[in-house]
Amino acid sequence: MDLSADSPTVGVVGGGQLGRMLAEAGSPLGVQLVVSDPTPDCPANHVAREQLVGAFDDGDTLRALAERADVLTYEIELADPDALDAVSEQTGTPVHPAPDTLRTIQDKLVQNETFAEAGLPLPAFRRVDDADDLRAAGEELGWPVMVKARTGGYDGRGNVPVDSPDEAETALAEIGADDGGAVAEELVEFERELAVIGARGSDETATFPVTETVQREEILRESLSPARTDEGTRERARAVARSVLDELDGRGVFGIELFEREQEGGPNEILLNEVAPRPHNSGHWSIEGCVTSQFEQHVRAVVGLPLGSTRRRGPTASANVLGEVAEPTRARLTGVDEALAATDAHLHWYGKREVRPLRKMGHVTAVGESEPPLSAVREAVETLGFAADRNGEEGRSR
Ligand code: ATP
Ligand code: MG
Numbered sequence: 001m002d003l004s005a006d007s008p009t010v011g012v013v014g015g016g017q018l019g020r021m022l023a024e025a026g027s028p029l030g031v032q033l034v035v036s037d038p039t040p041d042c043p044a045n046h047v048a049r050e051q052l053v054g055a056f057d058d059g060d061t062l063r064a065l066a067e068r069a070d071v072l073t074y075e076i077e078l079a080d081p082d083a084l085d086a087v088s089e090q091t092g093t094p095v096h097p098a099p100d101t102l103r104t105i106q107d108k109l110v111q112n113e114t115f116a117e118a119g120l121p122l123p124a125f126r127r128v129d130d131a132d133d134l135r136a137a138g139e140e141l142g143w144p145v146m147v148k149a150r151t152g153g154y155d156g157r158g159n160v161p162v163d164s165p166d167e168a169e170t171a172l173a174e175i176g177a178d179d180g181g182a183v184a185e186e187l188v189e190f191e192r193e194l195a196v197i198g199a200r201g202s203d204e205t206a207t208f209p210v211t212e213t214v215q216r217e218e219i220l221r222e223s224l225s226p227a228r229t230d231e232g233t234r235e236r237a238r239a240v241a242r243s244v245l246d247e248l249d250g251r252g253v254f255g256i257e258l259f260e261r262e263q264e265g266g267p268n269e270i271l272l273n274e275v276a277p278r279p280h281n282s283g284h285w286s287i288e289g290c291v292t293s294q295f296e297q298h299v300r301a302v303v304g305l306p307l308g309s310t311r312r313r314g315p316t317a318s319a320n321v322l323g324e325v326a327e328p329t330r331a332r333l334t335g336v337d338e339a340l341a342a343t344d345a346h347l348h349w350y351g352k353r354e355v356r357p358l359r360k361m362g363h364v365t366a367v368g369e370s371e372p373p374l375s376a377v378r379e380a381v382e383t384l385g386f387a388a389d390r391n392g393e394e395g396r397s398r
Helices: 017-029 059-068 081-091 099-106 108-117 131-141 165-174 231-247 294-303 336-342 374-383
Strands: 009-013 032-037 050-053 071-074 125-128 145-149 159-162 182-186 192-200 205-207 211-216 219-225 252-263 266-276 316-322 346-349 360-367
Touching: 009 017, 009 059, 009 294, 017 032, 017 294, 032 059, 050 059, 059 071, 059 081, 071 081, 071 294, 081 099, 099 108, 099 266, 108 125, 108 182, 108 231, 108 266, 125 131, 131 145, 131 165, 131 182, 159 165, 192 231, 192 294, 205 231, 219 374, 231 252, 231 266, 252 294, 316 374, 336 346, 336 374, 360 374
Parallel strands: 009 032, 009 071, 032 050
Antiparallel strands: 125 182, 145 159, 145 182, 192 205, 192 211, 192 252, 211 219, 219 316, 252 266, 316 360, 346 360
């Protein structure tokens, strides 16, 4: 592919931190980004060539995006596959990954059914349309179960463990599945959670080194690579990731979330939790930790450049900076000098104007020598906090 001053240009639906890091990764290659996001001054706006302000599914905004771009992609599952198909047809701008892949993944029931039919190992699951279905699912799968809204959940919102039949109604109300339906899954007693970033280019695929992810309150807090498990398990995780890639259409990177579970008398088994058709929080460590980051890989894949090496440069750990406030407050991060001075940590601050409870505000990564420097990134994150905003509203700093 030839490069020029203003092309290729990638149009991205969504301008959050993932869009921002895509723009950062595209820049050295001369790849520009235009993003669309309903929030003016979104995180990616600080880095991308241009932001179009409009809803993720707004036809006019998507059309304007497609007209400015050589290829369209999305960094959020709320993108609308029908609208993407329509605009691609009108303008001739291709969309990667394929909108049909997004359609499959958006609905957790359809996603599970698709991967189960393909023979991939998944937690046992049942379709749930009402509280009676949930009670029946619990009887069949055994209590407790995990119930998930079919659509719209993220960062653990939309998921809740259910201990007994008495909790069926409240659980469905809590995840807001009253209209869209839900899926119940066996509650997996996993050893640890793993993730693999998989990539598909024009005529090749690649997988990144296996990541171990640490969740608290169902939200990803930390990632480390190599995962603290045996090499055989890591290889089986990559094999599952390769099978997932075989089932999905279109170019780009995919975040593949896995459970590692002990098996009596055999090696630990790998179960597929879910797939994101985009760069994923579990792969942020690859910015410093791999020869090619997941963001550069996505850019390369969607514009049609060759995929880069996914080799790990060294053992790497990353920790999220989450909103530690009681209620939404203007964002001001404190402790930055101390955090940066104390370790080899790299700080990524997403530039969000408002901090909200548990909102992803940034992350910290460090590459170590012999093992992932988890305590170093933890310490760096612990020195960071959120100050009271200018109007004197109290943000709880820590
Ligand atoms: P995110 O956007 O943060 O990835 P999500 O809301 O899409 O999250 P899931 O990944 O399905 O939801 O679930 C979030 C977390 O809840 C998982 O990482 C895992 O810790 C836990 N979890 C999900 N499903 C199960 C299950 N069947 N058994 C045990 N734990 C589960
Ligand atoms: Mg998840």
